[in-house]
Amino acid sequence: xxxxxxxxxxxxxxxxxxxxxxxxxxxxxxxxxxxxxxxxxxxxxxxxxxxxxxxxxxxxxxxxxxxxxxxxxxxxxxxxxxxxxxxxxxxxxxxxxxxxxxxxxxxxxxxxxxxxxxxxxxxxxxxxxxxxxxxxxxxxxxxxxxxxxxxxxxxxxxxxxxxxxxxxxxxxxxxxxxxxxxxxxxxxxxxxxxxxxxxxxxxxxxxxxxxxxxxxxxxxxxxxxxxxxxxxxxxxxxxxxxxxxxxxxxxxxxxxxxxxxxxxxxxxxxxxxxxxxxxxxxxxxxxxxxxxxxxxxxxxxxxxxxxxxxxxxxxxxxxxxxxxxxxxxxxxxxxxxxxxxxxxxxxxxxxxxxxxxxxxxxxxxxxxxxxxxxxxxxxxxxxxxxxxxxxxxxxxxxxxxxxxxxxxxxxxxxxxxxxxxxxxxxxxxxxxxx
Numbered sequence: 001x002x003x004x005x006x007x008x009x010x011x012x013x014x015x016x017x018x019x020x021x022x023x024x025x026x027x028x029x030x031x032x033x034x035x036x037x038x039x040x041x042x043x044x045x046x047x048x049x050x051x052x053x054x055x056x057x058x059x060x061x062x063x064x065x066x067x068x069x070x071x072x073x074x075x076x077x078x079x080x081x082x083x084x085x086x087x088x089x090x091x092x093x094x095x096x097x098x099x100x101x102x103x104x105x106x107x108x109x110x111x112x113x114x115x116x117x118x119x120x121x122x123x124x125x126x127x128x129x130x131x132x133x134x135x136x137x138x139x140x141x142x143x144x145x146x147x148x149x150x151x152x153x154x155x156x157x158x159x160x161x162x163x164x165x166x167x168x169x170x171x172x173x174x175x176x177x178x179x180x181x182x183x184x185x186x187x188x189x190x191x192x193x194x195x196x197x198x199x200x201x202x203x204x205x206x207x208x209x210x211x212x213x214x215x216x217x218x219x220x221x222x223x224x225x226x227x228x229x230x231x232x233x234x235x236x237x238x239x240x241x242x243x244x245x246x247x248x249x250x251x252x253x254x255x256x257x258x259x260x261x262x263x264x265x266x267x268x269x270x271x272x273x274x275x276x277x278x279x280x281x282x283x284x285x286x287x288x289x290x291x292x293x294x295x296x297x298x299x300x301x302x303x304x305x306x307x308x309x310x311x312x313x314x315x316x317x318x319x320x321x322x323x324x325x326x327x328x329x330x331x332x333x334x335x336x337x338x339x340x341x342x343x344x345x346x347x348x349x350x351x352x353x354x355x356x357x358x359x360x361x362x363x364x365x366x367x368x369x370x371x372x373x374x375x376x377x378x379x380x381x382x383x384x385x386x387x388x389x390x391x392x393x394x395x396x397x398x399x400x401x402x403x404x405x406x407x408x409x410x411x412x413x414x415x416x417x418x419x420x421x422x423x424x425x426x427x428x429x430x431x432x433x434x
Contacts, residue, residue, distance in 0.1 A: 002027040003306060004058050005041070006048070006078070007069030008034045010333075010365035010383035011291035015069060015305075016041045017361065018298040022306035029061060035374050036364025051078040058087050065090065065310050068267070071148060074287050075101035079267075090313040091267040092287050096258060099269075099285040103144045103184045106285050113257035115250055116281040118142065118186040118274075125182045127171040133185055134163055140188035145170055147179025151215065151227040152340055156188055189283070191276040194237065195293045196246055199308060200255065201317040202265050206308065207247075209300045209324050210238040211293040217340065219415045226340045227380060230416030231296045232330040234391055246273065246280050254285075266312055292383050295331040295363050299387040300324045330394040330417045331385035332402060336366070336376050337409025343379035347408045355404040359397045360386035376407060391417050 003025055005012050013036055019025050020040060033043030047053055051073060058066050068074055068091035077094035098105045110117040122133035143166050145153030153176045157163035170180035195213050198205040211233045217223035250271060258265045270286035302323040311317045336343035352374060356362055363385060366378020386397035395417050402412060
């Protein structure tokens with residue numbers, strides 16, 4: 001089948017890279033793509049904010065399947081536009097994508113269907129009301145901009161001045177634009193975070209390899225929230241009893257709730273979880289693959305990704321078996337100077353050839369190719385990934401490759417995966433011993 005991938009980041013590069021290994025895949029396009037993707041698939045210009053233009057492109061290419069990477073096209077209704085034209089697309093409807101597009105909608109959905117989540121203190125479009133709600137809370141608490149903020153519109157606040165400052169920046173200074181005009185304020189949960197992602201046709205689903213993301217910009221989980229600075233995957237992250245608990249108390253009730261509300265869902269569904277002492281609880285939904293989790297997950301995928309995506313898009317995922325390579329995988333983001341607030345772009349990327357000679361895989365996230373030279377074009381520039389028998393093996397190969405790369409002012413976290421002892425925390429170990 002001929003496949004169009006929508007998007008232009010590291011996640012989409014990983015998708016293209018894995019789809020090329022599928023025996024059922026033919027021609028692969030990516031729109032708009034990036035400098036690295038252009039070496040593996042034909043890249044075509046596209047405005048991601050224009051669902052009709054995306055459908056026009058798929059029709060012109062006669063694509064058998066379109067796979068949507070980022071959240072913005074989904075929230076804008078790209079899947080509805082495709083289905084109205086009879087085009088096969090992997091991605092949820094505009095209504096279903098509200099699970100990510102509106103934090104308040106997703107919280108109300110979780111509460112309606114009694115899915116474990118943090119206690120909500122307030123959901124408001126009034127700065128004064130948001131500040132008043134702080135009078136009756138426990139600390140720390142979490143404040144979330146309602147709309148899409150590329151992972152940056154969230155604050156874990158430990159003090160009232162910190163919380164009030166965020167409320168003012170979001171609602172009065174419009175730091176997050178219209179996305180911050182409504183705020184959700186909820187209890188802060190403690191435990192180990194986990195990314196649990198499924199591929200579903202709305203009825204049946206397959207679970208992807210478990211991952212743990214690192215959101216903070218700097219080592220030791222310091223600095224501002226980002227879209228993600230790295231991730232790792234090991235089977236030890238998720239003992240079998242904990243998998244059953246997540247599926248029974250979170251995944252299945254979510255899919256049942258969507259069906260009960262008449263909201264069809266096909267595509268990837270991301271559950272951002274906190275493994276608390278009371279059990280797993282939902283922090284957030286994403287209506288697509290995580291980034292950078294995808295760059296770690298797909299290194300372990302041992303099945304025909306194109307076939308799986310097509311069956312999910314056409315409502316026939318039942319019976320598909322997803323196999324995963326044993327061991328571990330890890331990926332680390334190389335970011336531009338100034339990321340996430342004000343990334344500096346246009347800087348040449350040197351050392352890629354040497355870095356590519358190792359065992360890892362380099363996925364391009366924010367790059368452009370000009371006259372055979374790569375330059376930075378975004379905040380997250382490269383996602384260097386590797387797999388190995390143990391997490392330490394994957395980390396060695398990733399960091400070895402990164403040391404060969406030179407970008408003026410760039411930075412990366414040097415501790416991705418080193419906190420993997422969390423996977424042996426009492427929470428996970430308790431489930432392992434059940």
